[in-house]
Amino acid sequence: xASVAKRRHWKKLxxxxxxxxxxxxALFPFYHMATTSLKSDRELYDRTAVPxxxxxxxxxxxxxxxxxxSEFVTWAKNSLLVTFLATTLSLVIGTVAAYALAxxxxxxxxxxxxxxxxxxxxxxxxxxxxxxxxVNWLGLGDSKWALVVTYPTFLVxxxxxxxxxxxRTVPKEVEECALVDGCTRxxxxxxxxxxxxxxxxxxxxxFAFTLSWNEFIYALTFTSSSEEITASVGVTQELxxxxxxxxxxxxxxxxxxxxxxxxxxxxxxxxxxxxxTAGAVxx
Amino acid sequence: MASAHAGVIxxxxxxxxxxRVGEWLNREGVLGPMFVAPALLLLLVLVAYPFCMAVYxxxxxxFIGRPTxxxxxxxxxxxxxSDAFRQTFQNAFVFTGISVGFKLVMGIALALLLSQQxxxxxxxxxxxxxxxxxxxxxxxxxxxxxxxxxxxxxxxxGIALDFMDAPGPNWLGQKYHAMAxxxxxxxxxxxxxxxxxxxxxxxxxxxELYEAAEADGAGPVRRFWHITLPLxxxxxxxxxxxxxxxxxxxxxxxxxxxxxxxxxxxxxxxTLSRQVGLETGRIGEGAAISLYLFPVLMFVVWAxxxxxxxxxx
Numbered sequence: 345x346a347s348v349a350k351r352r353h354w355k356k357l358x359x360x361x362x363x364x365x366x367x368x369x370a371l372f373p374f375y376h377m378a379t380t381s382l383k384s385d386r387e388l389y390d391r392t393a394v395p396x397x398x399x400x401x402x403x404x405x406x407x408x409x410x411x412x413x414s415e416f417v418t419w420a421k422n423s424l425l426v427t428f429l430a431t432t433l434s435l436v437i438g439t440v441a442a443y444a445l446a447x448x449x450x451x452x453x454x455x456x457x458x459x460x461x462x463x464x465x466x467x468x469x470x471x472x473x474x475x476x477x478x479v480n481w482l483g484l485g486d487s488k489w490a491l492v493v494t495y496p497t498f499l500v501x502x503x504x505x506x507x508x509x510x511x512r513t514v515p516k517e518v519e520e521c522a523l524v525d526g527c528t529r530x531x532x533x534x535x536x537x538x539x540x541x542x543x544x545x546x547x548x549x550x551f552a553f554t555l556s557w558n559e560f561i562y563a564l565t566f567t568s569s570s571e572e573i574t575a576s577v578g579v580t581q582e583l584x585x586x587x588x589x590x591x592x593x594x595x596x597x598x599x600x601x602x603x604x605x606x607x608x609x610x611x612x613x614x615x616x617x618x619x620x621t622a623g624a625v626x627x
Numbered sequence: 628m629a630s631a632h633a634g635v636i637x638x639x640x641x642x643x644x645x646x647r648v649g650e651w652l653n654r655e656g657v658l659g660p661m662f663v664a665p666a667l668l669l670l671l672v673l674v675a676y677p678f679c680m681a682v683y684x685x686x687x688x689x690f691i692g693r694p695t696x697x698x699x700x701x702x703x704x705x706x707x708x709s710d711a712f713r714q715t716f717q718n719a720f721v722f723t724g725i726s727v728g729f730k731l732v733m734g735i736a737l738a739l740l741l742s743q744q745x746x747x748x749x750x751x752x753x754x755x756x757x758x759x760x761x762x763x764x765x766x767x768x769x770x771x772x773x774x775x776x777x778x779x780x781x782x783x784x785g786i787a788l789d790f791m792d793a794p795g796p797n798w799l800g801q802k803y804h805a806m807a808x809x810x811x812x813x814x815x816x817x818x819x820x821x822x823x824x825x826x827x828x829x830x831x832x833x834x835e836l837y838e839a840a841e842a843d844g845a846g847p848v849r850r851f852w853h854i855t856l857p858l859x860x861x862x863x864x865x866x867x868x869x870x871x872x873x874x875x876x877x878x879x880x881x882x883x884x885x886x887x888x889x890x891x892x893x894x895x896x897x898t899l900s901r902q903v904g905l906e907t908g909r910i911g912e913g914a915a916i917s918l919y920l921f922p923v924l925m926f927v928v929w930a931x932x933x934x935x936x937x938x939x940x
Binding site for chain 2: 356359360362363366370371373374376377388391394395396437440441443444445448449450451452453456458459460461462465466467469470472473474475476477493494496500501504529530554557558561564565576577579580594595597598601602605606609613616617620
């Protein structure tokens, strides 16, 4: 018996060893970004130094410069505003649409469900050119409001699709009881269905937040002035001037621009995993 | 219900207006369309309409700030005479084929490892998923730095481990190396999606099947080929389809890492479409380029709808 236990132990160790290359592959870029952002320029541009470690001490100069000498704070605020508004808007629109599509029978319900699914698969890079014209036509050219308006085009189909699945898991009887007791449908939705669907709502909100924080092509196309752009666009476009790259600052910007997502990620890891495994999210 | 009550209390006054509206709203035929209306409006104005505009642009010689003329399919035909477009067309298939292939094989391997008993399961899963969560444009900046021509940490490590001769390749400045770099970053970003989704598929396979096969003397390889793979097929199908459309239409990685260069060797439809449509102002041609994504989208939608309809709709 002892040998069986021992063999299991070795097998377990072997599996962990096999995981090491995958973990290195996944994490090394972040490690390298972090150490670069904390190194002094002197060490950064010393070609004889080992790039893997920080040897001459940690410095926060790059972060300080980023926060004081660039518009990074404005970009981060824009990102937060756009993400928050687009997420809220999409969640509300998506929730009522999902409820109707999952629970009610009316003309065109099947076709609409299909339409939502199809738009959910449309990549943003297919539509950004004409959408830029629509944005100008709405009078929102070069404004963060253009992003608040256009992000729901991919968030609403996503939220709706995810929530249809969740609403379907709530037994019909729960709702019918409420209706028999004299609730209207809206009351039943508000008091009975939504509280049960909270995990689904959290999941949808979380992914909507992540998707809009990570959005790049619309932000790059619809906004350009420094007061209107988001963090991703600001860091990739404005911190690079001419042929001189301030790598320390660039990496500091990339780190800070990722922080809101990392915070959410740490707290809601299980939701991320469950959202992915529900097959609702594209990758 | 209401009429039954009315029969008992003959002299019921007409219900208040608010109540009548409430009752009207309670009808599924009314509430349903009302609830879907905002979503529908949004999709019509900001998806369907722009799509029609894209088609219209692609059939015209639209140029920023100039009246347009209808030109039929000339844009689509002309594109074939452009070296940049032909190169892009080829790139798109090479990029998608290699990326999705690697993500699939590595994803299955990683999922198999993750499905085993692990010591820090949550932490390991969290770490594996991370590249997928961080904003791609920003993490690609990190890769850009890793492939830097002077200070590449990839080359430094390669030289230190004797894989490469000093100074190592100039990753983003040479044709095939640049494509390899773009593909590696795409694999890095997309692998978590494959691994976690396939892992879910793996965990759904009943354990009894493996026990029975083991009792019959089937080794790990045969168990994989005869149980795991066939039962994973539906999950793999969905993952491959989803990934194909989003790899094919990739923009962020190429835009940040190589901007399509050197000499168009890494351009994809989305990046070339942006360059032609916005940077040089030829909107008609740009729209035509991005519409080359459409057949792939149609195929994926068709294949997905076939399987989804069977389950949900």
